[in-house]
Amino acid sequence: MPAVPGTALVTSSASTVLTVDPADVDSEIAIARDVAAIGRISAVPSLLKVICQNTGMGFAAVARVTDGTWTACAVEDTIQFGLKPGGQLKVETTLCSESRMARQPVVIDRASTDPVYFNHHTPRMYNIESYISVPIIHSNGEYFGNLCAIDPRPAVVSDARVVAMFTAFADLIARQLETEDRQERTETALQSERATAELREQFIAVLGHDLRNPLSSVGAAAELLVRRQTEPELVKLGNRLKASTRRMSGLIDDVLDLARVRLGSGMHLSIREADFLASALTDVIDEVRAANPRLDIRDDIAINGAVRCDQGRIQQVLSNLLGNAVTHGAPDSPITVRAAIEGDQLVLSVTNGGAPIPEDDLAKIFQPYWRPAHSKPGGGLGLGLYIASEIVAGHGGTLQVSSCASEGTCFMATLPVA
Structure with a gap:
């Protein structure tokens, strides 16, 4: 710990200040960030005051402790010790280094008569009598530093209640640091x-x-x-x-x-009463027929009356499903389109022959940009089935697929009509 000015110092505090290696820029930045993080915790100054008031000690601090540095992050100093936030000490001159290695508190009521520390270099160097240092450890086990207090006079800091207070405060600081870190990462993510x-x-x-x-x-x-x-x-x-x-x-x-x-706005739909959905679907089928005259495209459209939907989007669903059937179906097998009102639902299906879709692919088939491994180059972006499923979902319906060698591949959209 640092020296205490005012009572026969052996070494001045200035003589123990650490000169950081200029090459260690990343370490300096990280420590400065940690000092700033402690400074943003509004409760820390009050905690340090409470420590001094309850123990009678004149100096309390939150310190960031690494292998080579002891850095004051926050300080309560009533004995004019002179160390400010950001001030650094050589860690080997402090007792916090021992607390760091053991991950345990170091507590001294009277160093001059303490059986362990009466001849220790730190109390003798800084003329310290009472000392307590409790490690600050994150919930993931990562070590941050120490909550500590010193005084040139003896103090009863080994009392269980005092140690419990320090431990509770150290834990509170660790949790607050984690909250600060989460908030900073959240803000960075929001900006990104x-x-x-x-x-x-x-x-x-x-x-x-x-x-x-x-x-x-x-x-x-x-x-x-x-x-x-x-x-x-x-x-x-x-x-x-x-x-x-x-x-x-x-x-x-x-x-x-x-x-x-x-972007989160969802599929844009304009749902209204569609009086001519049957003819609108037939137009899509005729267009695909005209573009693929060699294919046998059959249809069975049985829609009577108005259907509440986005007619243009339903045409897009059929167009995408037909496009998929044309691309992946067997050219010598018919493609069948069916559309009918069944109860309170519109059922629209497209069936094609050819090799069945592998089981592993069925789980991925509605993912954006996904295409089967055997797809030919230039066949599209792999968005057609994804967009069809989003349109159907936007209508409150479902789009399902089944595929086997005997029945072919069938995509079936089921949508509420009211």
């Missing part, structure tokens, strides 16, 4: 999340505006080429461009939907 949210919003703006504008220009150019009926090659090129434009627009929509969901 805000920055990430801003980047996501910028990303959405880029997708929604900067990419759609040139894509619209490409689409317009494709439409002009398609009208050149006297030049078949240009018409063919125009149709290719239109198909690519539709595909790019779909990819942009998928990424926008994913970004909205991940």
Whole structure:
């Protein structure tokens, strides 16, 4: 512990101040951070005053103790000792180093007659008679430092109540430090999340505006080429461009939907009475048929009357499910679309033949960006089924999948109609 000015010092406190190695910058920063953390605990000054008042000792401190340094983090000094928060001592000149190694309190009522410490260098160096130091240990077992007090006069600090008070205060300081650390990490995480949210919003703006504008220009150019009926090659090129434009627009929509969901706003839905859902679903099927004339796509749409839903989003669910069936189904097996009102639910299913989905893959199939290992390059972003499941969930429904060699693969969406 430090020297006590005022009563025949053997060594001045200045002579024991530690000069930190300039190369150890990280250690200095960490210690400064710990000193600041103790300074933010408003109860510490009151605890140190209570210690001095209850023990009659003139100096009490919270110290950060490492292998090489003793650093005062907070001080109550009524004997003009002179050590301020941030002041450092060579740890080998203190008794806190012994408390640190043993993880036990060191308690001395009268050093000059103590059978263990009467000849110890620290009491003799600093003319200390009474001394108590209790380790501050985090709940995970990590050592922080010590809560200690000294005085050039004897004091009864070995009393069980005094030791219990120090132990309770040391534990309180450790818990408060942990709370401070959690709060600091939470604030850092919040700042990081805000920055990430801003980047996501910028990303959405880029997708929604900067990419759609040139894509619209490409689409317009494709439409002009398609009208050149006297030049078949240009018409063919125009149709290719239109198909690519539709595909790019779909990819942009998928990424926008994913970004909205991940930002916490959820899938945007506009639910209202849809009087023509059957024909809207038929339009989607006809579009896929036109794009894949060699496939056998069958439909059984039995929806009579209005259905309360977001019609455009339900079309998107069917489009995504059909796209998945076209990509992964067997080309020589039919794709069957069924839609019907069963009781108070709308049941929409898409079934395709081909190799069954492995059991391990079924658990991952609705995850974003997930694609089977055997998928062909350029087949999409792996967002279609995820977005379909989010749309169905937004309607309060469920999207399930079953797959076996005999029955094929079936995706079934079940949604409440009211």
